[in-house]
Amino acid sequence: MAAKPQPQDPEADKLAALAADNQRLTAYIRAKTNHLLQIMGTSPLQYDELDDQTLIELDPIGIIADSFSQILDFLNQNINELQQAKDELEAIFDTTGVGISIIDRDFNVQRCNEKQRQLLVDPDRPDIIGHSCFEIYCARDSPGMGCPAMETFATGRPALVRDVKKKNKYFNVITTPFAKDADGTVSQVIEVALDITDKKQAELAEQQQRQYYLQEKNKLATVIESLSEGLLVVNPEGVITTCNHAAVDISGYPEEALMNQALAGPFPALAELLATGQEPSGTEFTHRTPAGEERLLSADSNRMPAPPGEGVGRVITFRDITTEKKKAQMLFRAEKLAAIGQLSAGVAHELNTPLASILGYARLLIKDDNLTSAQQERLEIIAEQTRRSSTIIKALLSFAREARQPGRTRQACDLNGIIEKAIPLLTTDLEKRRIELELELQPLPPVIADPGELEQVVINLVLNGMQAIGQEGRIRVSTSTQEQNVLLQVADNGPGITPEHRSRIFDPFYSTKPVGEGTGLGLSICAGIIGDLGGSIEAAAARDGGAALLVSLPGETSSGAPFQGKI
Template structure:
């Protein structure tokens, strides 16, 4: 057996050390690369010496590293899903409608509030569709659309008032930009301002009615004296035994028309009367309805109109008995006149929260949408000249509002109209 040359052994030993050092360096680099991928700081020499590193299983290290990476990805995915669900919950829970629209006006996403305010379809069914088709029922974007301006200018736009589906909205559009600052879509926010709009209209209407009431009171007081004189002298003349039949007829017409003028003036005074003049009392709603029905029973029979009542057990309400009776008389008379002949009026009472509701449903022609918002305005009437003053429903509205109630009218799904008077229950 040949003995190895010492010099050769030294050379081979040095070569092996170099290879060993390179191998250790290679393993250390690969381990550090894996640690860096996992978000961990690289190993320092003092943390893991060369001998221990040589004992590592590279395949095991790689497999373990990938297992840790996989678990890290799973945890990250769970956190992302949780964050997504939280954002979606906030997106849906906000009190305003929100839509995200792309540059082609397609709906990418909308929250539940937006869907409830504008459409009846599920959110999934409107994604990808054009916003102007879904929200505005148009074939193309309108020139007044704020989204058009935002996409064109890249600036936020606010429209103070837009009417959709009998509601009023404030619309705010904000540009959605990419990482380079280019506008790639629009975030549209809809704020329901219907109640605010109604409050403004009510305030304006109240101011107009106050002014009109003051003017009406002045006119009524000025006319009462001469009308009283005309009526008084007409009655005196009627006592003259030497009058012809024609003269008696003419004086009768004068007296009758004077009485009619007096009734109109009484309506003006009732309309102009200040709230302080009538103290709030207590009223039995069912009793007030029965009184109104009894008073107008002959008028209903003459018109061949059937009056049905469904009076349930309801509490006493706040308000003057005589005034609430007057409200019901005005509404019932309005229903009889609207029907004309051969019809039906159904009256029922029921409880609703802390209110008592008196509902009058008739089989008349209904009220056109174009004038429905005006029927409580003073002097507004659809009757022929000489057949109505247009004050009955206005006075009724004033009485009900004064005692904290509400009065509304809607068209019945079948036929006719429904008047609902809501009165505060007297605790």
């Protein structure tokens, strides 16, 4: 028998329907939660880990929504900060003092700040974005050699080009990578143009100033080296820091013996003078060269300005006045000789007649047979002294140029031959005094002179040496050449000539010999003859003691034959 159907319960049906909906919603929530967890990289929820009831109570969708809300707030904050940073960077980009542009791999300008426009872009060109940098900045059709952007794109490293000139300004241009592709290739570079015009102008001004000072220094060096006077710069310690060629020539010291050496070494007399605090002004002093030659120098000194508290350096100039002094002495001597010559001529003329009368009457009286021996002896003394006075008068006449023949002739003379001719005239006197005479005659050019005058010079010089020696000694007569001059030297080993006598021995009637030994006119006559020939004569110390008389005469062409020997 069939079962009887049960009556339906409406409430139960609603509950069943609600349970089914809850199960579908729970499954949907689980599925969506697992989907979100999968997107977030988290493992999906397992039923045994979290049943449906616990899942509903946990509300994962709400949790995730809250999380997304927090993430969104964080992102919005970061976006605001990034926007602020972007604004700041753009402000810096646009207002910085250097030119900046961004260039892509096709060398197109993507972005450029105002400073870059001012430095490198022509003002008539408003549009530059998207155009080639070589066209905009360099006015070229393609990138040129030395382009820094090309180097950075090729190497991936920063590049620098110095001293780029445009629009009358100078720049240093630097490029560095800005963006790269996924494979690391540089896709954009930042180009920075640094204006170095002020620095460059300062460098150019400094270079011009340096060149100016160098030119002035060279001018000063040329002036210093062209001076005929010697110049020394001495520091406060008395050390020579600068010298010119004239200082080397005049002092006789090589440059290395002067530079960085104490002044007292080569110039002791000058250093001693400066040590007293005096400033030389035309001060004369004797300087001895390394070769032993004495030179008379005239020096001037000026203090160099120095900062307070520092020592005082000096600039010293000096010149060789040896020749000048000799010429002045010769001129003075010539004037004195001329005056004394005129006086001597007058005196000789006035004395000749009375002396001749005295000598004549003395000779007549001596012949008288009625004289006693005492009277005859006295008359002999009168005659002898009269003859001696006559000899002095003849010397005066010779000195005054009245005794020599007015018609004397000058010709080319062989000085060596004249010496060989004159020496035999003195042989007897040399042997009597036991004086050895040495000849050292070198080949000589001829001398234009009167042969008789030259012979007189030779005889007077040798006689002067004989009288200086007295008995037993040696006289050396030597000849040589120096440039175009013929030199004659007569040296003896006698007592020599003291410095105070050396400047006066050529004066008339001046003699250091005993009374009765000479008239004091021999060397004066020699000086007059040598001066007339355009030469010079001076006295010096002989190398082996004694005195040396050195005669210098202008010579002609070379000739002559050497002669050496003893008489």
